[in-house]
Amino acid sequence: MTRLFKQDWFGLLAVVVVACAVITVLKPAFLSSYNLQILLASIAINAMIVFSQAIIIAIGQMNLSIGAIGGLAAISFAGAMEVWGLPVPLAAALGLAIGLGAGLLNGWLVAVSGISAFIITLATLYIFNGITLGITEAQPFYGIAESVKTFGDAILIGPIPMIAMPTVLVIAAMIWMLTRMRIGRHILAVGGNAHAAELGGVSAQRTVIWAHAISGVLAALAGMIVVARLQIGQPTIGNDWLITSFAAPVIGGALLQGGHLSVIGTLLGVVIIAIITQGLVLFGVDPFAMQIALGGLILWAVAIDRTRSWRAERNRVKIA
Numbered sequence: 001m002t003r004l005f006k007q008d009w010f011g012l013l014a015v016v017v018v019a020c021a022v023i024t025v026l027k028p029a030f031l032s033s034y035n036l037q038i039l040l041a042s043i044a045i046n047a048m049i050v051f052s053q054a055i056i057i058a059i060g061q062m063n064l065s066i067g068a069i070g071g072l073a074a075i076s077f078a079g080a081m082e083v084w085g086l087p088v089p090l091a092a093a094l095g096l097a098i099g100l101g102a103g104l105l106n107g108w109l110v111a112v113s114g115i116s117a118f119i120i121t122l123a124t125l126y127i128f129n130g131i132t133l134g135i136t137e138a139q140p141f142y143g144i145a146e147s148v149k150t151f152g153d154a155i156l157i158g159p160i161p162m163i164a165m166p167t168v169l170v171i172a173a174m175i176w177m178l179t180r181m182r183i184g185r186h187i188l189a190v191g192g193n194a195h196a197a198e199l200g201g202v203s204a205q206r207t208v209i210w211a212h213a214i215s216g217v218l219a220a221l222a223g224m225i226v227v228a229r230l231q232i233g234q235p236t237i238g239n240d241w242l243i244t245s246f247a248a249p250v251i252g253g254a255l256l257q258g259g260h261l262s263v264i265g266t267l268l269g270v271v272i273i274a275i276i277t278q279g280l281v282l283f284g285v286d287p288f289a290m291q292i293a294l295g296g297l298i299l300w301a302v303a304i305d306r307t308r309s310w311r312a313e314r315n316r317v318k319i320a
Contacts, residue, residue, distance in 0.1 A: 008253050009265035016268060019275050027282045036159035039278050044164040045225055046244050047270045051174055052218035053245035054266050058178075059191040059211045060258025061110070061117035066219040066245055067238030068128035069102045074223030075132050075141065078233025082143025091145075095224045096217055102128060103216020107209035117212075132235055141233030152228030163225050170218065174263045187211050191258025243294050248273055250301035273297060 023030045049066065056063040077095035080086040086094070106124055110117045154162035178184035186207045189197040194204045219238075226237050250256065251272060252265030276297070280290050 007264075009262055009268055012252065012265055012268035012272065016271050016275065019272070019279070023275070023279045023282065027279075030279070030282060033159045035278070035282075037155070037161055039274055040159060040164055041161045041229065042278070043270055043274045044161065044167040045222060045229065046248070046274060047167045047267055048170060048218055048222035048225060049241050050245050050248040050266060050270050051170060051263075052215045052222065054249040054252075054254055054261055055174075055187065055211050055218070056117065056215050057191075057249050057254045057256060058187050058258055058261040059208060060194075060256070061208070061211075062246070062256075063106065063117065063121045063212065063215055064242065065102070065106060065121040065125040065128055066215060067241035068125045068132070069099055069216050069238070070219040070223030070226070070241065071235065071238030072102065072128045072132045072223075073099045073220030074227045074237045075136055075233050075235060077224045078141035078144055078227050079135060081145050081148075082141045082233070088145050088147055092224060095220050099216040099218075099220020099223075100213055101216070103213040103219075104209060106216065107212030110212065111205035111208045136233075136235040138235055140235060144227065144231055144233065148228045149231045152225075152231055163229060166221060166225060170221070171263060171267060178261060178263065183207070183210055188259055188261065191255075191260075193259070243298060244270070244273055247294075247297045247301040250304055251297070256302075 020030070029035055049070070052066045052070075053063055073095040076098050077091050080091040080094050081088065102124070106117070106121055109115070109120045109124075113120070151162055156162045156165065176184075178188065186197070186202045187210070189200065189202055190204050190207045197207075198204055222241075223237055227233055230237075248269035249261070249266045250269070252267070252269035253262040254260060254266065273294075276293060277290065280293060285293075
């Protein structure tokens with residue numbers, strides 16, 4: 001218990017427990033099997049989206065194009081099944097390849113040009129969205145394989161949906177990468193101090209490209225899971241990903257200037273946002289108020305980040 005109290009995400013866990021208890025008292029339907037299934041499905045999808053952004057925040061950058069990458073991969077996945085009649089594994093491989101290629105393009109442009117990732121990914125956002133609209137002509141793909149539809153609706157155990165399994169595997173892989181693998185340590189080192197990392201033999205350019213490639217793959221995987229959940233290849237997939245992908249990592253302990261990323265904290269940030277959103281729905285709050293609440297979460301996340309940065313700077317001054 002002492003070790004648990006010392007974890008930087010323990011406060012977030014307490015917020016989750018208290019929020020669930022309060023909502024359950026006021027709205028007992030919150031703990032119904034159906035509502036929990038909807039909540040867990042939302043967490044599973046949003047966590048995948050958030051981790052695609054979190055890995056970029058870890059290197060001190062931001063990827064505005066994750067929604068566009070996820071949407072392009074989702075449309076390619078659905079279109080490959082409907083138009084070309086590809087089996088699900090090949091269609092999924094195509095979607096992942098597109099995510100990887102888009103991520104590599106983002107990383108290469110950022111690393112070679114030295115231009116801010118904010119500007120580069122803003123440009124590629126429009127490029128990828130344009131390709132998506134060109135492929136679909138703003139019309140959805142309906143020819144989704146039955147196995148994909150079944151996967152999107154299936155229940156693993158109790159209220160836990162089957163689509164949570166890929167997210168669990170990604171969480172385990174993220175923890176392993178950041179704690180055990182060289183690329184994970186390089187990502188955090190470059191985010192903490194790129195110049196010092198270069199002096200230590202780390203290639204900042206290669207690390208940036210790797211981070212964006214991982215981000216692209218995760219965004220593509222999220223897009224394809226959304227297709228399975230919706231059972232349709234909707235060209236608007238990814239349009240509303242940005243706010244959650246930015247807020248959850250910062251709420252979970254990530255620093256916008258890079259160098260620190262808590263996988264468990266980020267997951268709890270996703271859970272907090274999902275609980276707030278679901279709670280507003282249960283209480284019948286108007287959609288415009290939900291948008292206000294999400295905007296407030298962004299401001300809260302930025303305030304948290306500034307507070308952490310100020311404390312870290314003060315500690316460095318004391319040590320010096």
